[in-house]
Amino acid sequence: MLSYIYKNVLKNCVYISLNSRHLSILKQNSFSKSVRADITDRRYKSFVSIFRTYGFSETQVSSLFSKRPVLLNYDKDKKIKPKLEFFTKNGFSSSDLCRILAIDPEIIRRNMKDVIVPSYEYLKSILKDDASVVDAIRRCTWLLKQDVEKRLRPNVELLRSYGVPDSRIAGMLRLHGRSMMQVRFRMVVEEVREMGFKPAKSHFMTACQVKCELSKTTWERKWNCYKKWGWSDDEILTAFTRQPYxxxxxxxxxxxxxxxxxxxxxxxxxxxxxxxxIFMHSLENRTVPRCLIIQFLLSKGLIKKDFCLNSVIGSTESLFVKYYVEKYCAECPELLELYASLRKNKVQTKVT
Structure with a gap:
């Protein structure tokens, strides 16, 4: 891994700040490569020492610098160490730092004063505690790379202006920060309002999240999938307002x-x-066994055809067994065993 770093550095000595004495040596072609490699080696080892102090393994440090060898050109005491200290003091564990920087090493290149500190402080003003901020950044590293004043704050203020509770804004920011950083977020919010969602209700933010995560093409393809099976636009919209997922x-x-x-x-x-x-639950573990039990009860005339499907699919396991299995065991003693068998065998869902 280290040889890869050397290769990248040796391509362009601008990666390493060299004093005039070093530059004069580099002019001697017979020594330039070995001298640059030696300088890189010593510089790299000094960086390893700093990162190890904050919980990084040497393998993790090698991986970081192989992705961003230009970091070897940074002043470790002015550009690297203060950032690691800031993160550590604000709730980032060693594992958090290792994971986040492994995913997005570009964060370490961001300006402390203009980007990292303002972003962190704004996130904390919404999320309230360090743990939630760290969780949000783990899920979306953009939050420490983008200009939150331009990309995030306007979207937060828009939601507030429509009456979305701060707790729900915080919830979406923590779990789906990438959606809230999208340029088209404002347009999505307006579209969701036009669909009839009420900003004060919990499904409003869920609908915004779902629309943000689907491209226009994917949205249309999934909408048309329901229409293919005979759903009308109104039926799809009604179902979406009840369960955006x-x-x-x-x-x-x-x-x-x-x-x-x-x-x-x-x-x-x-x-x-x-x-x-019904589209949210496991077919094998819940939907198929329960539907087959309902089909059995209908065939025996034990329940009416206008039964409530929500009570069948949405109820807990204990309630389903109580009202749709045990209740009819007197008339059909085999029912309990049948349901247990369906659950155990996980009936095939594909109809042939």
């Missing part, structure tokens, strides 16, 4: 759920379009 579900998941409900259960769209959470 239905458009975050993979197309494969949607296809398999629809295959089960339409082709195997033979249920009308109106039966489950009002229960969008």
């Amino acid at each position: 239905i458009l975050a579900a993979s197309q494969d998941k949607v296809e398999r759920v629809m295959e089960l409900l339409v082709n195997k259960m033979r249920w009308e769209i109106s039966k489950f379009s009002c229960c969008p959470t």
